[in-house]
Amino acid sequence: MTGNNQPSNESPKLLAGDETEPGSEQSAEGICLACGGSGEQSGKECSDCGGSGIVTVIVGDA
Numbered sequence: 415m416t417g418n419n420q421p422s423n424e425s426p427k428l429l430a431g432d433e434t435e436p437g438s439e440q441s442a443e444g445i446c447l448a449c450g451g452s453g454e455q456s457g458k459e460c461s462d463c464g465g466s467g468i469v470t471v472i473v474g475d476a
């Protein structure tokens with residue numbers, strides 16, 4: 415164990431509701447469909463958006 419393998423905090427964390435990585439092309443923030451943007455499901459933090467109510471979705475050409 416040399417300590418060279420530290421966990422990186424820079425890699426984007428994908429949420430369950432994310433369709434793609436934040437910041438990638440043709441991505442945008444969208445309302446989480448699982449909780450309707452409230453960030454909660456049945457009084458608990460929505461697992462799809464992590465409680466933010468926002469997920470990253472792919473916005474392709476219409």
Ligand SMILES: [Zn+2]
Pocket residue numbers: 431446447448449450451452453454460461462463464465466467468
């Ligand atoms: Zn949600």
